[in-house]
Amino acid sequence: MSTVVxxxxxxxxxxxxxxxxxxxxxxxxxxxxxxxxxxxxxxFFFLADYHALIKCQEPERVEHSRLEVAATWLALGLDPQRVCFYRQSDIPEIPELTWLLTCVTAKGLMNRAHAYKAAVQENVDSGDADADKGVTMGLFSYPILMAADILMFNATRVPVGKDQVQHLEMARDIAQRFNYLFGAEFFALPEAVVDEDAAVLAGLDGRKMSKSYNNTIPLFVPAKELKKLVSRIVTNSQMPGEPKDPDSSTLFQLYQAFASPVETAAIRQRYAEGIGWGDMKTVLFEKLDSVLAGPRERYAELIANPAAIERTLQEGAEKARTIAAPFMRELRSAVGLRRLG
Structure with missing residues (x-):
């Protein structure tokens, strides 16, 4: 008998x-x-707007970011017909599953979460008498919400950064505990997928590009603003004509992330020949603008028509709930939340 994979x-x-x-x-x-x-x-791609509430209590910022993020993925070519693209808060089964999982998760497991430990250590280092000062239950238990996101759809692989691997391990622990307590393999055990070669770009000041450093280059700023931002990227004092090291150059790193291997090799040679920083900034701007011009136009159209994005997200939620709703009924029955007759 053949096995269906x-x-x-x-x-x-x-x-x-x-x-x-x-x-x-x-x-x-x-x-x-x-x-x-x-x-x-x-x-499955989802807007993690429940997670956003853990650190952000600015409703307008959360609302606008949901629009921007959805428009960005769609503008860059995500096809909602090929994938399930939804908003976390549109799936009521996720917070319900979060509670079921919370009830079987040991507090000691959450005590070991990196984000919580870092918050506690910051308080200890500052001499605060309350090690838990400023720690909300959202921050403390968000690995359980993350586990519910994953286990709700029995995802088998979850791409994450290295800092999130621990949370995948927690999701596996929680799934195993639930399966053991209620006597069946309700949940598959997800695997973390870490791309060791994922690009980590430097920002305007040479540090890792991050909103927390205020050194980012937004994807879809107008061409004029993009050119200004590129011109602000920090370089060293080497003069035109002096050979330069591309591997230590923010300009080269950004170019490489958007260029073909052939184009990258050609620019690497120009570094060896001593390309001036002003010329390299022009090359970088032209490359970024050529790659982003089309998606930028599409993004502007989407931002101007949020109702179209909303329809896409609602269609994605309907698709997601065809999986989540019956599975949640099964889980409710498993823990004893059954109809009486």
């Missing part, structure tokens, strides 16, 4: 607390969209 189910959460920038594209968005176009796996 189910396709891998890959799930990616996208936090909605800021404006997507070049680093987001190179490190996550671009590779993820490319994978959906090349592979035969099942893909």
């Amino acid at each position: 189910k396709p891998a189910r890959i799930l990616t959460g996208i936090t909605t607390t800021g404006t997507p920038h070049l680093g987001n594209y190179a490190g996550a968005i671009g590779p993820a969209i490319a994978a959906t176009q090349a592979g035969d796996a099942e893909y």
